[in-house]
Amino acid sequence: MTGTVRDAVVRLCRDTGMTTVFGNPGSTELRMFRDWPDDFRYVLGLQESTAVAMAAGHAVGTRRAALVILHSAGGVGHALGAVFNAFRDRVPLVVVAGQQSRALLRLRPFLGADEPAEFPRPYVKFSRQPERAADVPAVLAEAHRIAMAHPRGPVFVSIPEDDWDQPADPVEPRAVHGAFTADPAALGALAARLDAAERPALVVGPGVDDEDALPEVRELAERTRAAVWISPMSGGSGFPESHPLFQGFLPPVADLLAAALEPYDVVVALGAPLFTYHVHTDHPPLNPGTELFHLDCDPGQAAWLPTGTSIVTTLKPAVGGLVALVADSGREPPPPRRVPDPVPAAPDLTGEHVLDLLRDRLPHDRVLVEEAPSHRDALHARVRVDGAGGFLTTGSGALGWGLPLAVGRALADRRRVVCVIGDGSALYSVQALWTAAQHRVPVTYVLLDNGGYAAVSALGRRIGIASVPGTDLGGIDFAALARSLGCPGDRAERPEELPTALDQALERGDDDGPYLLHLRVTGTEDALYVPRTG
Known part of the structure; x- marks a missing residue:
């Protein structure tokens, strides 16, 4: 053993770029802050959900996982609405929560968390309280790699407050390069279907921005002359909205969504769950004559999609592969989206x-x-x-x-x-x-x-x-x-x-x-x- 848990975690944070730390400090985290490093920045949120959302914004902007530290059970409870958002929006966060001392846990102490690893589920990709203090650095390293692997998202580690001063070995940094590409035969079949389509459309989801796949998606749209829509309730955009192929934003209602996609014979959803509904109507997901293909890195999402053919893949290499396979189409592009007329000034602000x-x-x-x-x-x-x-x-x-x-x-x-x-x-x-x-x-x-x-x-x-x-x-x-x-x-x-x-x-x-x-x-x-x- 060459140092403490705190020493090993500080080193891990430096190695992974997690030196901006978001949180709201409490008693069960105090020992972590002993000898706080000068090169770390602590960003205080005045409520835990605010700290998580700020960490999420930082992660989106830096393209790296962000570290957020919460206070025991109550702080995690306050933060869960924001953790839910981060999970749905695939934001990589390493969420650490303080826990009471190990010696007190059998007595159900004040501020102690019962079943801490179960508390944030199912809205985290990984959740653990290490069995031993010496395991904390390795568990955090594993959590970080899982947060950054596709589909990205939040992970959770509960750390008893007396672990920080215990001896632990440092953890060597190890990167996980998470891009993976679909079976070439599946991409070839999709390319052939796009070439044969009369009226293709792309539905762009937040995964396009998340995976930096916009250049490839734009080239695919232009080669196929496909209409481009944004998926319902998307957490981002993912396609230039002034582009002549852009058509608008799909509604989160089954009949309206199916009607919007009815003009197209082949629809390819990219990094989008597509069937995100907010209001129920008794209507099938798509109208007859619309064939759906779905590309996404999440096999779970592919499994629950109610219709269509799913191809499990990260987007950037898959869409780049499709661009190389499809013909440069001579089909007529869809009419451009109409720019709404400005509304005149009224007596009151609208x-x-x-x-x-x-x-x-x-x-x-x-x-x-x-x-x-x-x-x-x-x-x-x-x-x-x-x-x-x-x-x-x-x-x-x-x-x-x-x-x-x-x-x-x-x-x-x-x-x-x-x-x-x-x-x-x-x-x-x-x-x-x-x-x-x-x-x-x-x-x-x-x-x-x-x-x-x-x-x-x-x-x-x-x-x-x-x-x-x-x-x-x-x-x-x-x-x-x-x-x-x-x-x-x-x-x-x-x-x-x-x-x-x-x-x-x-x-x-x-x-x-x-x-x-x-x-x-x-x-x-x-x-x-x-x-x-x-």
Whole structure:
């Protein structure tokens, strides 16, 4: 033995690039922090779910697993909504939780976690409390490799607080290169089917961004003249939305999804679960005449897909292989997606008018984060994102993700991020503004305040519930709340104030820290999940 558990874990974190640590410290983690290294950065979240979401944003921006440290059972419980989002969005996180001393565990002590490895399941890829203190570094190394292997995702390790000072050997770094390619015969058969198709389509999922496969997907679309859609409720974009082949965003409702894909005889879903529904309708997944192929790195996802032919593969080599196999088609491309007309200014601010002005002012190199469910459809129709990794949201729907996700994403490369956030969503994790202010994180928040959980009300009306209790909010001055947390903020209430207010919010430099613009908007639409083609 050449040192302590703490020595070996610090070395492992350096070797794997996990030197920015997110968390909210508690008593069962204190011994880890003895002789805290000068080259490590600790990013404090004022609530555990906020710390996990910030870590997720950092992982997305750096393309590396991020380390987040939680406090025993209660802290893990607070964080599980964000862990669920990270699992669904395939974000590689190494989640460490403190645990009471091993000598106390048989007495069910204060702050002790019963069955800690079971607590975060099934929303982690790996979960363990090591049997011995000496095993902690090796278990963490294994967890890190599993987090980074496709399909990526969060892993969990519970560490008793007295383990940190125990002797342990260091763990040698070992990389796992997780790309794997499908059977060439399967790709050849798919290429032949695409060549023979009359009206092909691609459905791009978050896996395209996750695996850096956009260049290959774009070339495949252009060679086949395929229409390109984004999968329902995708946590990212994955295809340039100003491209003439881009058609829009698919709805999470069976009949509407099947109708949107009905014009195509061959559909290839790339890194997308495709059949992600939010509202039930009694309808088959696809209409007759639409043949589905599905490429994804997750064999579990391939197994539950209700229809189609699945090819288990990572995307970048598989799509690159398809590009080499398919013919350069001479078929007529689909008509381009229509750009919606700008809405005229009304007496009051509307979400659509705000998004029209945002589209004209948003720099092309900015990452756009969204968590404004009642305005998401309008945002997709009016604000186009073209760059790889340029759009982030929650692919699972657990609110409180977007505001801290933007903090972590901006910390990754210190380039300004723009986050469009709803009033209801912001209240789940508003304390992340304090962290943004403390680290002078370059994030601009455009907060659309429609006075409640408007998306829930709209869904209620969709199923015949005229009035949904518990959906009204109001009387919150978000700009003042932001300022109280150290984040500059202002508000605009009239259409004539909006251009100047947006310019002030969006033109801040990357060294100017966070800013929040509070906009009170009206006119939330009721027709959620109507397929949009422009």
